[in-house]
Amino acid sequence: MITAIASLGSALIIAVTAVAAFLQLRHYRNANDIVVYLRLIEQMDALDIFETISQLEAISRRVADDPAYYERLSDPEVDDPEELRGARKLFGFLERLSVLVYKGDIAESLVLAEYADTFVTLWELGRPVFVQRRIAYSPHLMRAFEHLAMRAKAYIDSGQMAREYDALGRDTRALNIGAAKTRRSGK
Numbered sequence: 001m002i003t004a005i006a007s008l009g010s011a012l013i014i015a016v017t018a019v020a021a022f023l024q025l026r027h028y029r030n031a032n033d034i035v036v037y038l039r040l041i042e043q044m045d046a047l048d049i050f051e052t053i054s055q056l057e058a059i060s061r062r063v064a065d066d067p068a069y070y071e072r073l074s075d076p077e078v079d080d081p082e083e084l085r086g087a088r089k090l091f092g093f094l095e096r097l098s099v100l101v102y103k104g105d106i107a108e109s110l111v112l113a114e115y116a117d118t119f120v121t122l123w124e125l126g127r128p129v130f131v132q133r134r135i136a137y138s139p140h141l142m143r144a145f146e147h148l149a150m151r152a153k154a155y156i157d158s159g160q161m162a163r164e165y166d167a168l169g170r171d172t173r174a175l176n177i178g179a180a181k182t183r184r185s186g187k
Helices: 002-044 047-065 067-072 082-102 108-136 143-157 160-169 177-185
Strands: none
Touching (some): 002 108, 047 067, 047 082, 047 108, 067 108, 082 143, 143 160
16 A cells, blocks of 8 residues: 555656656747747848848849859859858858758747748849859758748748738737836835
8 A cells, every 4th residue: 555655656756757847848949949039030130131132132133134144153163253242141041040940940930920021032032043053062052941931931821921910900918008117116
């Protein structure tokens, strides 16, 4: 009888420990998502992102207007043109981020909620260059970002992004600002 009670107690302790470990792992996962999300915001909201997008727009026009330039991008002997350096830094970051999202290490929903439209725009601007650079370097160049951009496009096209943003306008939680001021002032 005592042995049975001791065994039951041990099983209970093991179960509680397992639940605590699971909760701690979930906490770590959420903390990692927040850290990555903040790093993404820092990168995407930096002032040089707008300069990079302008460069990509100019490169996209040049690729469309100059077939010789477009063909030259597929030559592995040609160094990266100077105008691609800012884009290469940004897309390198986005490729690594995309791998983490694809592997499930970062919540895709968190990343897409903020930047789905930006990812689609960046992909559309950069695609002609990537197609040619894949010939020059690797068929896998920017595949993870391409995948994330297509997921972002599907997310936008599904209407989910619009529904989420529309829901912000219908947030029914009370904004009890007076109560918050009262709590802070101690009255």
